[in-house]
Amino acid sequence: MARVLGPDGRPVDTVTLRSEIAGAKIATVRSPLSSYPADGLEPVRLANILREADAGHPVRQLELYEAIEERDPHYIGVLGTRRRSVSQIPITIEAASDSPEDEARAQMVRDWLARDELTEEVFDILDCIGKGYSFTEIIWDTSEGQWMPAKLERRDPRWFRFDPLTLQEPMLITQSLAEEPLPWGKFIFATIAAKSGLTLRSGLTRVAAWGYMYKMFTQKDWAIFTQNYGQPIRVGRFSPQATEEQQETLYRAVANIAGDCGAIIPEDMRIDFVESGNIGAAAGLYKERADWLDQQISKAVLGQTATTDAVVGGLGSGKEHRAVQKDIETADAKALAAILNRDLIRPWMQLNFGPLKRYPRLKIEQPEQEDLKAMAEAIVPLIDRGLEVEQATIMGKFGLPEPKPGAKLLRPQSGPAASPLESPPPAPLNGQRAVFERSAPPAGITAALQAEGASAAQPREGANDAPAALADRVAIEAQAPMEAMLGQIEAMLEASGSLEEFRAMLLAAFPKLDSGPLAGVLAQALTLANATGRADVGAENG
Template structure:
C-alpha cells in the first residue's frame, strides 16, 4: 500500500499528525510562557516609549505587547473604538461556498457549515482580531479525532508575547519552546493573523503604535488637569491671626487652612479668621485641558474607525451623516475579507487536507454583509426582458425577494390567461351590459398534492363544443378551437409589448427581437384545415339539400 503524501504547511514544515491533538502553547506559571505581564506604562515618557518601540522593531516585542495591553485597560476611548471594530466583524454571518456542484465538493462545504454553527465562534473570531490592535495574533487549533475524523474542537487565543519572528527577515513567525528557544510553528497547528493598519512588518503594523503616543499625551493632559482642579477648583483659603499670636497659634491656623478642603471643617481661636478668595477665570482655563483630551480622542477614532461621527461628532455637523458610516463600512469590509482569507488559509485548507488529503479545490469562507438590492428595479427589468425571451431562474428571483418555493397543496397567487376578446361591452343574459374582463387579473390557484404543477383550467372539450350542433357549425367550432392557442399566445405577447414599449420605435425593436423568424406554421395548418372542412361541409350540405 502506497504511503500517504507528506503534508507541508505554508512555511514548508511537515505535518506531524500525532502532535496535533495536544496543546503545545498553553501557559505555564513557572515556565517561559508565563501569564503574568509587566506594566511598562507606569511612569511612561517620550524617551521610554521610543525605546520600547525601537526594541520591537529589532525583534524584541515583549514590552511593546505589554504596553498595548495596558492602554486597552487604561484608556476607555481606545478600548471602546477598538472593541467596536473587532465586534462588528466577529458577529457578521459567515457563508461557505462549495468549490463546485459535484457531490464531494458539496459534502466538504456542508462539513464546514456544520462546524461553523457554534456559539463559541464569535468569541474565537474576536480573539483572532486582536491582531488589529497589536499587529498580529496567534490562535492554537485544538484538533479532535475522537470520532475517527479530523475536526477542530476549539480555537484558543495565545499570548503573542510567547512568539517571536525569525531574526533573518523579521517576518516568519516562531514559537518559544519550553527552554526559551525560538523554533518554527508546528504545521497545521496555529492561525497566524496579520490584519495590517499599514504596509510593512507585522511588528510595525498595529494600531497600538499610534494609540500609545495619543494615550501618553492624554495621560499628561489628564494629570495636569487633575493638578489644576485640585489647586484652583476650590477657593484660596487665607488665614489671618491677631497681634501677639504665638508660633503654636500660627501652626494651628496653618493646619486648619491646609486641611479645610478635605475635612470641610476646622477649629481656630476666636482671634483668628479664614477668608476664601474666589478665582474668576477658572472655568475658561479648565476648558483647555478638556479640549486637548477630546482632540486626542478624535485622532484615535480616526486611526481605528477611519472617522469620528460615530463616536465624537456633534449632532448636525457637516459630514456627520452617511459618508462617515460608509468609511466605517469600508474598513469593516476590508477586515472581513482579511479574516476570511486567514481562516481559509490556516484553518479550512489544513482541515480538508487532514480529512481528505490535498485537493485541487477547497470550500471557501466568505464574511460580509449582503449588499442591498433595488427589488423594484429588478421587477421592472423582468417585466421587460422576460417577455422578449430572457430566461431567468425562478428560484434565484424568489431568493432575492425572500419568497419560499411553493410546496404541493399551497395556494398560489398567479396571473390569469389574457382575455383576447374585443374590449367592447357585451350584452348579458338579462340584457344589461357587462364590462370587459381585464387582460391580467390575479387569482388563487392550488398545486396538486403530488405533482407540484399548476392545475389546468377547466375548459370545454371539442367533443362537447360540437355536440348537438349542425355539421358546418361543428367543424367551425373545432377549427376555432385548434387555432385558438396559437393566436392567443401571439396576441398575449403583442399586448405585453404594447404595454411595455415607450414608443413605436421601441415596440418595433421588441417585436423583431421576439419574432426574428416568425413561425406561422400553426396558423397555416389551421387555415388549410378550415378550407378543407369548408369544402367538405359544402358538399355535405349540397347532398342534404338535393336529397
C-alpha cells in the first residue's frame, strides 16, 4: 500500500491506524472500573473535585459526572433528550462538485451512513454535551484494499489528558503512563461547550453538579421529615407503680408499633398518637425546593422548562419554549457536523485518495417543514388568476406520485347546473383552465340581459324593410358574445375583494378576453349602418 501522508506532510503510521489502541482492560491504565466520589458529597468536597480538574487532573470530576447521570433521573432525562434529538436528525452528504469522481466519493460516504449502528454512535459522541468533551476511536477496515470506518467506539475520557501547558490539546495516556498526542485520523475529539473557556470546565454536568448536591440534601431532609412526621408520634404512658420490666415492655411496644403496626401491652398501660398540625405545609417546602432545582437544570440543558416541567402560569407559550429548544438542537447539529467533517470525513478521503482541494461535506439538519395547507390556500387563487405552475412541482411538494396509465383518478365534484338565464362559463384564457369560476351574475344584470334579449328577439314595430330586419338580426347575434364577455367581467367582480383589486384584475385580463365573436358582430353592425346610411341618402336624393 502506498505511503500515506498526514496533514503536516509527514508519513502516517498505518499500523497504528489499523490497530485498536484505546480499548478497555482491567488491571491496566484503561480500567473500566471507577471510584464513587459522589458518595457523601458536600460543598467542600465538591469544590475540591472541581479545583483538581482545573489543574489538569479530571478523573474524579469525570467519575462524579457519571454518578450524577446515574443517580439524578431528571438530569439524565433532559440530557438524554438533548442528545437523542440530535442523534436522530437526518444526515446528508453534499458532493464537492458535480464531477463523477466527487459524486462517487460522496456516494461512498452515503452508503456507509446507512448503517443501523450510526444513531448510537452519534449518541455516544454527544457525550461531550454533558462532560464538555468526548473521545471516539475510529476502527478502520482495510480488508478490501481501501480504508473504511468499520465502527466508531466510545472511549472513556478518563483515559485521556490535556497538555499541561495550555490544557487544550488532548493527549492519550499509554500503557506506560506516558502522554502522547492523538494519532492523526484515529480519534474523533468532540467538544460542544456550554460556556467559553477551558474544555475541562465547559460541560453542562459541571453546572448541574451543584444543583444535584443541594437536591440530594433536600431529598435526605425530606425523607427524615417523612419518617418522623409522616405518621403520628407514639407516646407510651405508665403509672408510677410500674416496674422496670413493665417500662421496658412499653418501650418495645412503642418502638415496634411504627413498623409492625401492632403491639401487646398490659391493660394498665396506654399509648397515645400525637399528630402534627402543619405536616402538609412543611412537606410542600421540600417538594418546591426539589422542583425548583430541577427547573434550573432544565433551563441549563434545554434552555426552557415547558417541555419538561408543568409550570402553571409560566412565562411564554409552549411553542416559544419549543423554539428555544429547536435553536439549541440546530446549534448542536451544526457543531457535530463540523466535528465529523474534520475528524472523520477528511481523514477518510485522504487515506483513500490523498489530499484533495475539496471534500464531501456532511450536514446534519432537519428538513424544512412546509405548511402545505397555507401553500395550497395561497397558490390556488394565483393559479385561478393565470399563474402558470408545473403540475409535477405541486405533486412533489405534497409527495404525490404521477398517476399511472389507466388509474382511477379523483376529480373535483361538479357544481349545480347553470340556469338557462345565466351565461356560460367564460372561455379559457391562454390555453389554461378558466381564470375564474363562473358565478351567477347579479340580478340586475341578468334581468337587463333578459329584457334586452327578449326585445331583440321581437321585430320592431314598423320594421318591414331590409335594413330593419338586418338590424334585428345583428342585435340577436350580439347577445351571446356580450353575455360571454360580461360573464368573465362579473366573475372578476365576484372574486375581487375591493375596487382596486377588481381594477387590477380587469387590466390584467383585458388583453386575453375573447372578443373575437363580438368584434365580428360589431363589424357586421358597422357594415349594416354604413349600408343603411347610404340607402337613406340615396332615397332622399332620389
